[in-house]
Amino acid sequence: MYYKFSVLSETGNEIDGIEQGSYSEIKNRLREKNYYLLSLEADIFKSIRFALKKKTVKAQTLALFFEDLVNMLKTGIAINEAVIALQESSIEPVLTKALSGIEDDLAKGFSLTQAFQETKVFPWLVLNMLKVGEKSGSLEQISDDLAKYYSREAEFLSSLKSAVIYPIVVFCMLVGIMFYVSFKVIPHLEALLPIRGNAYFSTRLLLFLSHFLKNFWFVCLLFPIAAIFIYSRFKKSSVEKIASFYYKIPLIGSVAKDAVFSTLFSNLAV
Structure with a gap:
C-alpha cells in the first residue's frame, strides 16, 4: 500500500x-x-x-526456466552464459526483461541471489533456495528441485482455475440478474401492484434492496476498494487476529488451513 x-x-x-x-x-x-x-x-x-x-514470473514459466537451467548446468555451461542463452530463447516478456537485468548485474559482480532479487519478479522461495544453492555449492540440485516444485504448482493452479471457472461464471450471472431485476422488473411490478405498508417483510426487503441498488449502485464498486484498503492497512499489525477469525469461518477456514499446510510441507520437501 x-x-x-x-x-x-x-x-x-x-x-x-x-x-x-x-x-x-x-x-x-x-x-x-x-x-x-x-x-x-x-x-x-x-x-x-x-x-x-506489478508483474511476477508465472509458475509454469519458472518450471520451464529451471528445467532448462538444470540441463545447461549439467553440461558444464557457466551460470552467466546460461542466463544469456535462456534470455535469448525466452518468449515471456517479464522473464526476458528480468534475465537481461540479471545478466547486467552478474557482469557487475553481483551474486546470483542478489541479481535475481534486484529484478523483483521472482518469488521469495526462489531467492532463498538460490542463496542456499550458492552457499552449499549445489546450485544444480537446487535448480532441479525448483523445477519440480513449480511444475507441481503449475499443475495445481491449472486444476484450481478449471475448478473455479464455473462458480465464477454462475456468480457473475447472478449479479447481472440481480441488477437487471432491480433496475427493470421490480419498478414495473411496483407500479402495477402498489405495495402497502402492511406487505410482507420479505416484499418490503426486496423493494428496499431494489431501491438501494438503483440509487447507490456505486457502493458496490467502492466496497471492494475499501476492503482492499482496510486489509492492506491492518494485515500486518493484526495478522494474528485476522488469521484467527479467517480460519474459524465454516468450510472456508478448513480449506484455507489445508492449503497453508500443503504449501508449508511442499516447501519443506523442496
Missing part, C-alpha cells in the same frame, strides 16, 4: 512524499528519521495502479 505523508524535519522544513508499506511501518520509519508527522494518508489510486502493473 502506498501512503502520502507530510512531515517536519529537525530544521523545520516541511517535506512531502510517498512511501510504500503498511501504515505502522511507514510511521515508524519516519519517526526513526526524527521527523514530526503532520499527515499520513493512503494513496489508493497509486496502490491500485501499482497492483495492476
